[in-house]
Amino acid sequence: MSAPLSPIRPGYLLFLGHERALLDAKTARGIQQWRPELCIGQYRLDAETVDLGLPDMTPAEAFAAGARTMVIGVAPFGGGFAPDWIDPMVDALAGGLDLASGMHSRLTDEPRIAAAAREHGRALHDVRHASGRIPIATGRKRGGRRLLTVGTDCAIGKKFTALAIHAALRDRGIDASFRATGQTGILIAGGGIAIDAVVADFAAGAAELLSPDNAPDHWDVIEGQGSLFHPCYAGVSLALLHGSQPDAIVVCHDPRRHHIDGYPDYPLPSLARCIEANLAAARLTNRDARCVGIALDTSGMDEGERAAAIAAATAETGLPAFDPIATGAAPVIDQLLS
Amino acid sequence: MSAPLSPIRPGYLLFLGHERALLDAKTARGIQQWRPELCIGQYRLDAETVDLGLPDMTPAEAFAAGARTMVIGVAPFGGGFAPDWIDPMVDALAGGLDLASGMHSRLTDEPRIAAAAREHGRALHDVRHASGRIPIATGRKRGGRRLLTVGTDCAIGKKFTALAIHAALRDRGIDASFRATGQTGILIAGGGIAIDAVVADFAAGAAELLSPDNAPDHWDVIEGQGSLFHPCYAGVSLALLHGSQPDAIVVCHDPRRHHIDGYPDYPLPSLARCIEANLAAARLTNRDARCVGIALDTSGMDEGERAAAIAAATAETGLPAFDPIATGAAPVIDQLLS
Numbered sequence: 209m210s211a212p213l214s215p216i217r218p219g220y221l222l223f224l225g226h227e228r229a230l231l232d233a234k235t236a237r238g239i240q241q242w243r244p245e246l247c248i249g250q251y252r253l254d255a256e257t258v259d260l261g262l263p264d265m266t267p268a269e270a271f272a273a274g275a276r277t278m279v280i281g282v283a284p285f286g287g288g289f290a291p292d293w294i295d296p297m298v299d300a301l302a303g304g305l306d307l308a309s310g311m312h313s314r315l316t317d318e319p320r321i322a323a324a325a326r327e328h329g330r331a332l333h334d335v336r337h338a339s340g341r342i343p344i345a346t347g348r349k350r351g352g353r354r355l356l357t358v359g360t361d362c363a364i365g366k367k368f369t370a371l372a373i374h375a376a377l378r379d380r381g382i383d384a385s386f387r388a389t390g391q392t393g394i395l396i397a398g399g400g401i402a403i404d405a406v407v408a409d410f411a412a413g414a415a416e417l418l419s420p421d422n423a424p425d426h427w428d429v430i431e432g433q434g435s436l437f438h439p440c441y442a443g444v445s446l447a448l449l450h451g452s453q454p455d456a457i458v459v460c461h462d463p464r465r466h467h468i469d470g471y472p473d474y475p476l477p478s479l480a481r482c483i484e485a486n487l488a489a490a491r492l493t494n495r496d497a498r499c500v501g502i503a504l505d506t507s508g509m510d511e512g513e514r515a516a517a518i519a520a521a522t523a524e525t526g527l528p529a530f531d532p533i534a535t536g537a538a539p540v541i542d543q544l545l546s
Numbered sequence: 547m548s549a550p551l552s553p554i555r556p557g558y559l560l561f562l563g564h565e566r567a568l569l570d571a572k573t574a575r576g577i578q579q580w581r582p583e584l585c586i587g588q589y590r591l592d593a594e595t596v597d598l599g600l601p602d603m604t605p606a607e608a609f610a611a612g613a614r615t616m617v618i619g620v621a622p623f624g625g626g627f628a629p630d631w632i633d634p635m636v637d638a639l640a641g642g643l644d645l646a647s648g649m650h651s652r653l654t655d656e657p658r659i660a661a662a663a664r665e666h667g668r669a670l671h672d673v674r675h676a677s678g679r680i681p682i683a684t685g686r687k688r689g690g691r692r693l694l695t696v697g698t699d700c701a702i703g704k705k706f707t708a709l710a711i712h713a714a715l716r717d718r719g720i721d722a723s724f725r726a727t728g729q730t731g732i733l734i735a736g737g738g739i740a741i742d743a744v745v746a747d748f749a750a751g752a753a754e755l756l757s758p759d760n761a762p763d764h765w766d767v768i769e770g771q772g773s774l775f776h777p778c779y780a781g782v783s784l785a786l787l788h789g790s791q792p793d794a795i796v797v798c799h800d801p802r803r804h805h806i807d808g809y810p811d812y813p814l815p816s817l818a819r820c821i822e823a824n825l826a827a828a829r830l831t832n833r834d835a836r837c838v839g840i841a842l843d844t845s846g847m848d849e850g851e852r853a854a855a856i857a858a859a860t861a862e863t864g865l866p867a868f869d870p871i872a873t874g875a876a877p878v879i880d881q882l883l884s
Contacts (some may be wrong), residue, residue, distance in 0.1 A: 219645035235732075277835075320714065331637075336626035344778050346777075346809075347776075347777030347778065347806075347809050347811065347812055348811075400602070404745070404746050404747040404749065405745055405746070405748070406746055406787065407742070407743055407744070407745055408741065408742050408743070408744050408745070408746045408749040408781060408782045409742040409743065409778075409779065409782060411746040411781050411782075412777065412778050412779070412780070412781060413778065436784075437830060439683050439685030439750065439788050439789075439830060439831050440682050440685065440686075440747075440788075440832070441682075441747065441750070442749050442750070442783075442784050442785065442788055442827075443746060443749050443750060443781040443782060443783075443784045443785025443786075444746045444747060444781060446774075446780050446781045446784045447746060447780065447781025447782075448781075450777050450778075450780055450781070451777075471684075471685050471864065473685065473686075473687075474685055474830070483677065485826075488823075489780075492775060492777060492780070492812070493777050521802055
């Protein structure tokens, strides 16, 4: 068991197995999109495996080229390791690489992988699972500033929005850290805590641990999870909101979605209601919490539709709206720093 | 690993170890107070052990008298099993009794206890830990009616209030079940789920599992946990609130407490604010949720102080107020059934 925030050593070999579907390589693609400088090579088990355009490497070649961790970049249905992955994974450990996986199955539960890691002194990062000792929350105000992405639903752009805001802050020369709370985010950031995998009593404590005391001008940009309006995950969202004690929130929304995904009896809240509920809850741990922008998923819209959606969100809320992928997060930075 | 709701077999032998302090036997005393009919005997390891006034019995005598589970009724500092408890616990398993414990240490982690349970086909109930497979929440409306106790803080009477309301409903001949969400409650009820020990993603699902579909006139009276105003545990409270989809809530409060216990920077909310926040959240999964009463902890007050506290709470909220221990819950039942 590693510490809750044990860092994943940078320099990644992206393991793609026999994956045929680009969609199922989304972990690898997310890392490649947001941290191309981390991606040393790809490891494909045969010629028909999806190709991300990275150099093909064996673990030994990747180690020689600077890689230190082999990341399982695919998420096959069922969430388990294929039997023919075990030999390559053991080879990677023998060749000097740690392993990192965001799958439901745990690296540490595979006897041959666990034994090889022990033998070679390598780390195993099961980033979907929270490991190590997490304290309960203190509620104490911490130094530094924090932004948390929240949402009208799950899977509505909270990770991408946080990454885009983090990138925009860095572009302005502002000291900022991206704080990951889900498996893909953790692999992108090289560390973090899968907040929804923490025992409920400790979830707010995990959020506190994730964004520790910092310099007064430093921004933590924290990846949100779930939604206060989700009948399954609102508790996770509230614990993250309280533990993050954000100075600023950004609400993520898809204007084409009308009910919670998979829960047709649960209508999506209006932007105004979502802002109000999140700020009311956030103010328990930070009385100065405010909403600084609306992040819209406008994927698949044409330019005119996108501009109309952004204008409508701004008209409804009086706040800058943007698409973190299509337009970038620059519009929200002025608001954030005002 | 047992199923999440595997029942604890009734007929308890209360194990008191060498406990000298009545206060540290509060698990046993809670069971004795609320379920005296379950308590067949006590098992004290020496003559100086606290005496609950039950017949002293060995496991074999207790089994012959109808006991089927030995309950660890003490909670020594540190939360572990004393070394000299192991022999008596193995004897109990050999003598036909299951074991149930609300301690942090797990029965299943003690090799001799685990081996004896296997050998004799006995169950081990580690009720502080959630075991077995818990589904994620569906948000689907279930049949039957539900009351949840909520609070302005932790440790403010939510369990006692639920037990008192359950007893008052039964006294009126109304079909009702007490649903336990914490370790002492589970031992009293003979089943339940320690909701704060569930992985955060599944906490609302655990609350749904705890109070399944039921007859239209049946009431589940659900033990609340934490508080929406607690910087550490609000996520647990929200998940329980959403998963319970209560028709009615009762707010538990101690009029002498002015800040969250142990968190001096966090003032207690007013009763009005606590009602409003809980109802706003509850209405996500049950639009008809309403508050039916205020349960006050008036322990240590004299009659005049108690009457004044109850009158003040009623004046502030327009709702019946009561002390579940001192006055009983009858005042709230009319409101509940109106």
